[in-house]
Amino acid sequence: MSSELTERQAMLVLNALPNIGPITLNRLLAELGGDPRAIFAASAATLEKVKGVGPAISRTIANWREHFDLAREEQRMAQSGADFITAADAGYPSLLREIHDPPIGLYRKGKYEFEHRCIAIVGSRRTTLYGQSTAKKLAAELAQLGFCIVSGLARGIDTAAHEGALSVGGKTAAVLGCGIDIIYPPENLALYRTMESEGAILSEFPFSRRADKQSFAMRNRIVAGMSEAVIVVESDVSGGAMITARFAGEQGRLLFAVPGRIDQNTSAGCHQLIRDGATLLTSVDDILSELNYLGGLRPAPIAEKPGAEMAVSSTGLTEAEAAVMACFAGGAILGIDALAAQTGKPAAELSATLMMLELKRLVAKRADGAFEARSA
Numbered sequence: 370m371s372s373e374l375t376e377r378q379a380m381l382v383l384n385a386l387p388n389i390g391p392i393t394l395n396r397l398l399a400e401l402g403g404d405p406r407a408i409f410a411a412s413a414a415t416l417e418k419v420k421g422v423g424p425a426i427s428r429t430i431a432n433w434r435e436h437f438d439l440a441r442e443e444q445r446m447a448q449s450g451a452d453f454i455t456a457a458d459a460g461y462p463s464l465l466r467e468i469h470d471p472p473i474g475l476y477r478k479g480k481y482e483f484e485h486r487c488i489a490i491v492g493s494r495r496t497t498l499y500g501q502s503t504a505k506k507l508a509a510e511l512a513q514l515g516f517c518i519v520s521g522l523a524r525g526i527d528t529a530a531h532e533g534a535l536s537v538g539g540k541t542a543a544v545l546g547c548g549i550d551i552i553y554p555p556e557n558l559a560l561y562r563t564m565e566s567e568g569a570i571l572s573e574f575p576f577s578r579r580a581d582k583q584s585f586a587m588r589n590r591i592v593a594g595m596s597e598a599v600i601v602v603e604s605d606v607s608g609g610a611m612i613t614a615r616f617a618g619e620q621g622r623l624l625f626a627v628p629g630r631i632d633q634n635t636s637a638g639c640h641q642l643i644r645d646g647a648t649l650l651t652s653v654d655d656i657l658s659e660l661n662y663l664g665g666l667r668p669a670p671i672a673e674k675p676g677a678e679m680a681v682s683s684t685g686l687t688e689a690e691a692a693v694m695a696c697f698a699g700g701a702i703l704g705i706d707a708l709a710a711q712t713g714k715p716a717a718e719l720s721a722t723l724m725m726l727e728l729k730r731l732v733a734k735r736a737d738g739a740f741e742a743r744s745a
Contacts, residue, residue, distance in 0.1 A: 378443075380473055382433050386429055386433060388425070392469070392470045393422060395473065396419050401415075409430065452476075452477055455474045456471065456473065460477065460480075460483065465591065470590065475572065475573055476548075476549040478569065479542075479564065479568055485515055485516055485517040488516045488596055488597060489518075489596040489600065489613065491592065491613045492527070493525050493635055494525040497635055500525070500526055500603035500629070504602045505533035509534065509537045509539070509724070511534075511653060512533070512537050512540065514653070514657075517534075518533070518540070518542075519541070519542050519543075519544065520592065521588060521589075523554070523609075524556075531543060532560065537721065540568050541567070542570070543570050544591045545574070549570060549574075551577070573591065585609055589612045590620075593614075593616035593617040598624070600650060623659050625649075625655065626639040627650050689714070689718070690729075694726065694732075702740070704740070
């Protein structure tokens with residue numbers, strides 16, 4: 370039977386078989402030399418020597434065609450432009466290989482191969498405008514610095530995080546709790562399509578698998594597992610984001626929580642996480658400090674859009690940044706309108722430039738919304 374399948378086909382079949390979890394699958398691969406075809410060639414007695422494998426699982430493996438239509442799955446993948454990556458592939462998120470129960474493979478749409486370090490931003494589906502704007506701002510700033518933003522494509526905070534990363538031309542990835550062909554919520558169709566071309570959509574579930582409580586929890590372990598840090602923006606005490614936070618703790622990932630109003634349940638989970646030891650997050654600086662990215666260890670900022678001025682001066686500033694900094698000479702305090710009048714640049718471009726100058730700790734935003742240069 371092993372000769373009938375390629376190695377990748379064998380992984381695809383194993384990944385789809387019912388009632389065999391990733392821990393058991395990884396044990397089978399380890400015990401039988403790492404080649405998934407050896408699992409199908411092995412006798413029931415050999416399989417059942419592996420911890421967690423009993424007669425029911427060995428029968429499922431022997432009779433896999435009764436449980437999974439490989440030809441149909443491959444046809445669906447070809448029609449939708451999806452591929453199936455395994456832990457041996459470059460596009461498989463590197464940190465995900467290190468968790469206790471990594472998926473043996475992932476369906477993927479989009480060709481992004483996770484060259485950037487990942488940070489997850491998660492939270493409630495029922496969110497406030499404060500939560501949405503905070504998630505977008507954090508995602509945009511982190512993406513601008515070169516991080517890939519990971520979330521779950523759900524309503525609320527997840528959507529805001531993906532949109533924030535895309536708004537600055539950054540990379541973002543969605544991990545689904547269902548088959549990769551199911552777009553939920555349906556209003557995120559346009560976002561899904563954009564992420565196919567600008568980032569990646571991932572799922573460990575076969576085509577047409579509907580989401581349930583178990584699949585969402587499995588999705589959340591991947592979101593945390595592929596990320597160096599998890600940020601919870603808004604969540605009540607029983608939200609799905611709290612499950613992701615628990616996985617982050619179990620997997621040794623950094624965990625951040627954004628505080629909210631004490632009279633709103635939408636932030637009760639964040640406050641509980643902070644009480645339990647999560648790092649209180651007020652700005653991107655808090656993340657950079659914890660990650661201790663200094664010098665060459667910090668991810669490279671993403672390139673500006675084509676046509677933007679990218680020349681860097683001896684001070685380490687782009688031409689656009691140097692032009693804005695020149696406006697603050699003599700202690701000037703300026704709003705975006707005044708900067709636009711002096712530089713002739715549009716407000717949207719100035720906002721992005723000011724954000725980078727803030728991150729470089731060269732300018733500070735005042736309470737009245739104007740900006741001033743920081744003292745040396």
